[in-house]
Amino acid sequence: MENKNKKKNTITIILLVLVLAALCLGIAAMVWTMTGHPLPAVGSLSSGSDPDSGASSVFSASSGTAVSPDLTEAVSENTSDVSAVSVSTPVVSDTPTPTPEPTPDPEKYNTGDVWALVLVNKEHPLPDGYIPQVTEVENNQSTDIRCADSLAQMLADCRAAGYNPLAISGYRTHETQELYFNNTVQMYVNQGMDEASAEAEAATSVAVPGTSEHELGLSVDIGTTANTDINSSQDNDPTQLWLQDNCWKYGYILRYPPEKSDITGIIYESWHYRYVGTTAAKVIHDENLCLEEYLQKYVEPFTSLDEINQAALASLEASGQAG
Ligand SMILES: [Zn+2]
Numbered sequence: 001m002e003n004k005n006k007k008k009n010t011i012t013i014i015l016l017v018l019v020l021a022a023l024c025l026g027i028a029a030m031v032w033t034m035t036g037h038p039l040p041a042v043g044s045l046s047s048g049s050d051p052d053s054g055a056s057s058v059f060s061a062s063s064g065t066a067v068s069p070d071l072t073e074a075v076s077e078n079t080s081d082v083s084a085v086s087v088s089t090p091v092v093s094d095t096p097t098p099t100p101e102p103t104p105d106p107e108k109y110n111t112g113d114v115w116a117l118v119l120v121n122k123e124h125p126l127p128d129g130y131i132p133q134v135t136e137v138e139n140n141q142s143t144d145i146r147c148a149d150s151l152a153q154m155l156a157d158c159r160a161a162g163y164n165p166l167a168i169s170g171y172r173t174h175e176t177q178e179l180y181f182n183n184t185v186q187m188y189v190n191q192g193m194d195e196a197s198a199e200a201e202a203a204t205s206v207a208v209p210g211t212s213e214h215e216l217g218l219s220v221d222i223g224t225t226a227n228t229d230i231n232s233s234q235d236n237d238p239t240q241l242w243l244q245d246n247c248w249k250y251g252y253i254l255r256y257p258p259e260k261s262d263i264t265g266i267i268y269e270s271w272h273y274r275y276v277g278t279t280a281a282k283v284i285h286d287e288n289l290c291l292e293e294y295l296q297k298y299v300e301p302f303t304s305l306d307e308i309n310q311a312a313l314a315s316l317e318a319s320g321q322a323g
Contacts, residue, residue: 108279114303117308127312177207184206205267218276234271250278253273263290
């Protein structure tokens with residue numbers, strides 16, 4: 001009886017030792033492979049990387065670790081716990097190189113002028129709640145207080161050069177813009193157009209209320225003391241030619257050039273100037289762009305149109321302009 005028990009105990013101990021030995025072997029193999037050492041080939045593993053051999057060897061190109069399928073099987077038969085780990089050979093992934101944040105070229109985009117880069121057109125109405133604080137420049141015409149000095153300087157320099165500019169129409173409230181638009185529609189209706197055609201025609205020369213740069217407070221129509229008509233009669237006036245050549249120095253652009261009508265959606269307006277800041281104005285002048293093209297090329301890779309609107313609204317509040 002005692003002998004039988006002793007024999008049984010001995011067999012149990014031997015079995016335990018065998019299992020422990022197998023476990024140790026498995027763990028040792030795992031540690032060996034994890035530390036980047038290839039396991040010695042067992043059986044007929046000729047070339048793990050030979051694409052034509054069709055060998056099903058576990059080969060990780062990134063870790064450079066080849067594991068023989070025979071050995072993997074052998075290990076998994078002995079110790080099922082370890083096999084799960086050794087089959088999924090750890091892949092040492094390369095540290096991802098962080099993509100550097102793109103930064104705007106300060107010669108092309110002055111982020112400090114973002115408030116002056118708001119795009120307002122048919123597709124982009126004024127930002128909600130945008131009511132700038134304005135100040136009169138001349139002739140009962142007002143403009144955003146932040147570009148009023150630039151406008152005054154431009155007009156003064158133009159006069160000093162021998163010309164006779166006059167601000168004809170600056171900031172307009174939404175109501176004033178509505179009045180302008182409706183009057184223009186009425187003019188076409190009186191000429192015999194139906195209402196829809198009259199509105200479409202009016203929209204080519206007077207912005208639909210809510211989509212006018214005049215409501216933004218950054219635009220001004222400039223005529224001359226001799227000619228206050230805002231129409232094509234301004235096109236070849238020497239005063240306009242001086243302004244068109246020099247406005248960029250003051251941060252202004254001729255907003256609707258003749259060759260950009262298909263992009264701006266507005267006919268040539270030889271009298272309509274828009275403040276965009278000196279950096280943007282210079283680029284637009286030098287590269288013969290319109291505002292839409294400038295934004296797309298130099299600003300939108302960094303700041304979306306929505307972000308510009310948000311920044312402009314924030315800037316209104318920061319400068320105590322919100323009203
Ligand atoms: Zn205008």
